[in-house]
Amino acid sequence: MLELRPSCEHCNTPLPADSTQALICSFECTFCAECVSKVLNNVCPNCGGGFAPRPIRPSRVDVGGNTLAANPMSTSVKHRPVDLRRQAKLVATIGTLAPEQR
Secondary structure (H helix, E strand, C coil): CCCCCCECCCCCCECCCCCCCEEECCCCCEEEHHHHHHCCCCCCCCCCCCCEECCCCCCCCCCCCCCCCCCCCCCCCCCCCCCHHHHHHHHHHHCCCCHHHC
């Protein structure tokens, strides 16, 4: 099951379960939309992949017990500010490739 992380790994901005500003890579690294566009340039610093909107887990509609209440978001904060120099090198190396070509 997808781990809904509570905040941006870089800036630690809260990203509640219903946030439309939460973006994830295929390994569930979680960043806010602002950091993805202005700091990361759509390159995950952990895996080199791109980002997609994090799905929003239903909080009201109960289909087989698959709700936010039954499967809450994580409370474990992963605040790991990105090394900007390292990220700039990574973006320079692979940033011109579309995520599906990396």
